[in-house]
Amino acid sequence: MSNNNGKFELTRKGAAALAVGALALVGAAVGATVLVEHRLHGHGAHGHDDHAHDDHAHDAHDHHDEGHDHAKHRGHGHGDDHGHDHGGPAGRPHGAHEDEHAGGKLRLSPAMIENAELELLTAGPGKVAVTLRLPGEIALNAEGVAHVTPRVPGAAREVKKQLGDAVKKGDVLAVLDSRELAELQRELLAAKERLTLAEASFERQEALWKEQISAEKEYLAARQAVAEARIEHRSAAQKLGAAAGAGGGKGGGYALIAPIDGTIIEKHIAVGEVLKEDTQVFVIADLSTVWVNVTVYAKDLHRVRVGQAAWVTAEGTPAPARGAVTYLGHVLDEGNRSASARVELREPDRAFRPGLFATVDVSVEEVDAPVVVSDEAIQRVDGKEVVFVQEGDAFEARPVKVGRRGAADPAGQGARVVEIAEGLSAGERYVGKNSFILKAELGKPEAGHGHAH
CATH class of the missing domain: 2.40.30.170 (Efflux pump adaptor protein, beta barrel domain)
Incomplete structure (x- = not known):
């Protein structure tokens, strides 16, 4: 810089020096402003006076600069002066306010309430x-369960009902061929024939005795024979009934009958299968x-x-x-x-x-x-x-x-x-x-209290 006729002229070196000095003064002013702001927001809120130690002021200034660096790295202007991120953590539902966790409360937009179906x-x-x-x-x-057994050995001739079928009382479930049953049926027929003959003989002897043609002894013998024939016939019928029940048929055929209304829940029979008298063929419930x-x-x-x-x-x-x-x-x-x-x-x-x-x-x-x-x-x-x-x-x-x-x-x-x-x-x-959604939202990290990196 030279003085010519009372005028000042700036040389290139002088202008550069003057610019550097001005920038230094601006930087000092900004630093002083930041220091005062941090003391007001940080230490002043907790009752500290303006005569805080120099090392505290220095730390506050460094923290402020660090916050600005974080904001620069984010690449957008959503942080405050201290570099805090008020945008909320990643994954927060759209519509939640910045202070939604303040005081243990959640503030949600109407859209979020509707979307969550609260x-x-x-x-x-x-x-x-x-x-x-x-x-x-x-x-x-247990009072509505029936177990169906054949009572006499036999081979399955026909199976009429299957597992899961609904049946009514009296329905035929299956038909068996049984030699034992045929023998019992033969014995019953024989007993019936003997009874018929004994009754005829008794009637004749009774008529002769009344006419005093025959002796009383013969009459009494005929009456005794009738009584024995009746007992034999009754015994044969009971045996057949006990063995076959209502399922007895002609020619050794034996029908398994449903004893109650219900559903077949178990089935253990196939055509041609030989069954013992105690086999549990069907279970109806x-x-x-x-x-x-x-x-x-x-x-x-x-x-x-x-x-x-x-x-x-x-x-x-x-x-x-x-x-x-x-x-x-x-x-x-x-x-x-x-x-x-x-x-x-x-x-x-x-x-x-x-x-x-x-x-x-x-x-x-x-x-x-x-x-x-x-x-x-x-x-x-x-x-x-x-x-x-x-x-x-x-x-x-x-x-x-x-x-x-x-x-x-x-x-x-x-x-x-x-x-x-x-x-x-x-x-x-x-x-x-859906109140559990609010519980989950409450458990997320609080908004406005973390640095975004």
């Missing part, structure tokens, strides 16, 4: 049919009723009584089936200290198949509760049972004290409900169905 219900008074849940197993009604054998533990025995209503569910069943407790054992099992009970189901859905494990809810009490909510509304968060209560545009995970559980009505057709003893008032809106 069911909003109103808490209020209601009935709770308190039930006792017990394990059980579906079984055949009346499936219009089934039993559910229930295990009642000692601690619950005082709550269960014969006549109580019960609802039975099993894997694959469309809906709970209503029945009643028809039996309660008086002797405990020595192994698990439990008693056996029985629930009878009438006209159940075919899905209630014997052999399935079942869950039995026995109705033990009916109460009127001041505040009742859907059972689906109860979630467990941080070891506490909570209900997500609507407060304006937010949902609060409110801890509650749970009372009795049961069905919404004594008929057991209503939804499962829970009595709320504390924490929720009648008239408040809460989330029923």
Whole structure:
């Protein structure tokens, strides 16, 4: 820079030096501004005065610069002055607000509520049919099962019914050929012929004796022969009846007859097969009723009584089936200290198949509760049972004290409900169905508290 006639001229070197000095002054001013801002936002909020140690100010300045570096690396302007990311972590549902976790509350947009299919219900008074849940197993009604056996040995001539067929009492299931049966039939015919001859001889001797043509001795002998022939005939008929029952036929043919209405659940016969007299050829079960054998533990025995209503569910069943407790054992099992009970189901859905494990809810009490909510509304968060209560545009995970559980009505057709003893008032809106979605959302990392890298 030169002075010519009182004027200043900047040389190239002078202009460069002046620019460097100006940039240094601007940088110092920015640094001072950042330091004051960090003291106001950081230390000032916690009661520190303006005479903080130099090393604290230096650390705050470094942290500020680091935040700016992070924002630069992100490549967009969604971070605040400290480099924090308010966009939320990856995977957060669209529509959640930046402060959705503030104060333990979730703020969701109407679109998110609709997409999540959250069911909003109103808490209020209601009935709770308190039930006792017990394990059980579906079984055949033992009083409606019939075992069909041939009673006499024989070979299967014809099989008329198959496994799974529905039959009526008196239907012919199969026809057997039996030598033993043919022999019994022959003996009956012979006994009948002897009886006929004895009766004719007696009538003749009786007439001669009355006319005093024959001696009384011959008359008495003829009467004795008739009596013996009748006994023999009666014995042969009983043997045949015991062997064949209603299935006896001519020529040794023997029909197996259905003794009850029902369904064939077992079949052990094929054409030509030789069967013994004790072979269990068919098993017929009346499936219009089934039993559910229930295990009642000692601690619950005082709550269960014969006549109580019960609802039975099993894997694959469309809906709970209503029945009643028809039996309660008086002797405990020595192994698990439990008693056996029985629930009878009438006209159940075919899905209630014997052999399935079942869950039995026995109705033990009916109460009127001041505040009742859907059972689906109860979630467990941080070891506490909570209900997500609507407060304006937010949902609060409110801890509650749970009372009795049961069905919404004594008929057991209503939804499962829970009595709320504390924490929720009648008239408040809460989330029923799909409340677990809010629990999952609450468990995500809080928005606005992590650096984006």
